[in-house]
Amino acid sequence: MKRRNAIKTLSISTLGANISTLKDTTKNDKKMWNQTKFTDLLGIQYPIVQGPFGGGLSSVELTTTVSNAGALGSFGMQPFTPEQIVETSLAIRKQTNKPFNLNLWVNDRDARLADFDDKDYQTLTEIFKPYFDELGLPIPERPQNLGPKYEDQLQAIFEVKPAVFSFVFGIPNENDMEKLRSLGIKTVGTATTVDEAIALEKAGVDAIVATGMEAGGHRVSFLKSAEDSLTGLFSLIPQVADAVKVPIIAAGGIVDARGIKAAVALGAHAVQMGTAFLATAQSNASADHKERLFDPDAKYTILTKVFTGRLSRGLKNRLTEELKEKGNLMAPYPLQGKFMGHLKAYPATSSSNPDFKSFWAGQSASLLKYKDAKVLMESLVHEMGKV
Numbered sequence: 001m002k003r004r005n006a007i008k009t010l011s012i013s014t015l016g017a018n019i020s021t022l023k024d025t026t027k028n029d030k031k032m033w034n035q036t037k038f039t040d041l042l043g044i045q046y047p048i049v050q051g052p053f054g055g056g057l058s059s060v061e062l063t064t065t066v067s068n069a070g071a072l073g074s075f076g077m078q079p080f081t082p083e084q085i086v087e088t089s090l091a092i093r094k095q096t097n098k099p100f101n102l103n104l105w106v107n108d109r110d111a112r113l114a115d116f117d118d119k120d121y122q123t124l125t126e127i128f129k130p131y132f133d134e135l136g137l138p139i140p141e142r143p144q145n146l147g148p149k150y151e152d153q154l155q156a157i158f159e160v161k162p163a164v165f166s167f168v169f170g171i172p173n174e175n176d177m178e179k180l181r182s183l184g185i186k187t188v189g190t191a192t193t194v195d196e197a198i199a200l201e202k203a204g205v206d207a208i209v210a211t212g213m214e215a216g217g218h219r220v221s222f223l224k225s226a227e228d229s230l231t232g233l234f235s236l237i238p239q240v241a242d243a244v245k246v247p248i249i250a251a252g253g254i255v256d257a258r259g260i261k262a263a264v265a266l267g268a269h270a271v272q273m274g275t276a277f278l279a280t281a282q283s284n285a286s287a288d289h290k291e292r293l294f295d296p297d298a299k300y301t302i303l304t305k306v307f308t309g310r311l312s313r314g315l316k317n318r319l320t321e322e323l324k325e326k327g328n329l330m331a332p333y334p335l336q337g338k339f340m341g342h343l344k345a346y347p348a349t350s351s352s353n354p355d356f357k358s359f360w361a362g363q364s365a366s367l368l369k370y371k372d373a374k375v376l377m378e379s380l381v382h383e384m385g386k387v
């Protein structure tokens with residue numbers, strides 16, 4: 001009898017302790033939503049990262065607007081030469097003294113390139129011939145110049161020493177990770193699966209972007225194929241949160257305070273938003289791309305290999321629909337993108353033919369409201385601050 005009472009007393013007092021902890025946390029969360037492991041790491045005001053954009057869609061204005069607003073502005077350097085990386089970084093530094101993030105693609109040549117022979121190229125040109133004919137363009141010779149190489153681009157990152165270097169499609173080798181650390185550059189790797197997050201933490205990254213299959217742009221997997229790594233963000237965040245200790249940045253389909261709150265509830269310490277910033281006046285996306293992001297049809301996105309040879313998410317258009325079944329016949333990255341450059345103007349402009357253009361977008365594009373990056377930031381901060 002005595003023993004039963006003791007158990008009763010113990011469980012009631014444990015319950016009491018749990019409730020008071022819960023109350024404290026709730027109070028704390030409401031007051032300090034913006035103070036997380038991630039903001040502590042970088043000394044920034046808000047746990048919001050403007051996603052970097054490759055393909056020439058980043059801009060100095062967007063990066064600096066976001067960093068100056070207290071979040072982390074990013075610049076995707078994927079298409080740039082080392083000289084352009086240095087020049088662009090100087091331009092960013094002229095407009096902000098806040099931390100910013102530069103981004104590269106670690107694996108920038110598909111292994112399949114070596115096997116993609118003349119016969120394969122011929123098959124590719126046959127698929128696209130009707131489109132070239134329609135525009136009155138000649139079929140291009142197989143492109144030889146495949147663009148700048150990651151190894152050279154990384155030397156420019158060492159030279160520029162941004163506060164943050166984020167990367168996708170792999171992990172820099174041990175020496176490069178060591179060099180980044182010794183230069184005081186914080187590293188942020190990107191995971192599409194929990195195994196990738198574990199590998200990134202093992203390599204010593206400072207934070208991990210956990211990116212769900214909702215995200216706009218490329219599926220940046222590196223351990224398994226993109227097709228085998230299509231985890232949604234609601235499943236990915238808690239799995240990654242249980243597996244690693246470093247701060248987690250959730251990405252994919254987050255465009256407003258509801259998304260930020262959900263990501264934090266699932267275990268994220270920050271969010272990375274791409275499409276919402278791409279749609280603003282400050283990004284380098286073409287005017288018709290921005291317009292389409294606000295179109296009711298922006299609900300319909302698709303994962304396609306048509307534009308670059310790697311699986312990526314964008315709005316449906318004529319090309320993605322007509323070539324839906326031909327994904328595996330596309331050339332490997334980056335050859336497919338260079339080939340497609342002949343069909344769509346590069347970088348795409350408003351006057352280039354929308355049938356053949358990539359309109360990158362994440363799955364939540366139809367929720368977008370804001371057309372200015374500063375106003376978007378203000379709205380997020382305002383909404384997050386509400387009880």
Ligand SMILES: Cc1cc2nc3c(=O)[nH]c(=O)nc-3n(C[C@H](O)[C@H](O)[C@H](O)COP(=O)(O)O)c2cc1C
Nearest residue numbers: 051052053054076215216217252253274275360362
């Ligand atoms: C046009 C476009 C280009 C992108 N390029 C890159 C890139 O070069 N490097 C990278 O790490 N992420 C890239 N991303 C991913 C974004 O940084 C971000 O993680 C993603 O857009 C988040 O999903 P959301 O679009 O649903 O917000 C790109 C996204 C888009 C829409």
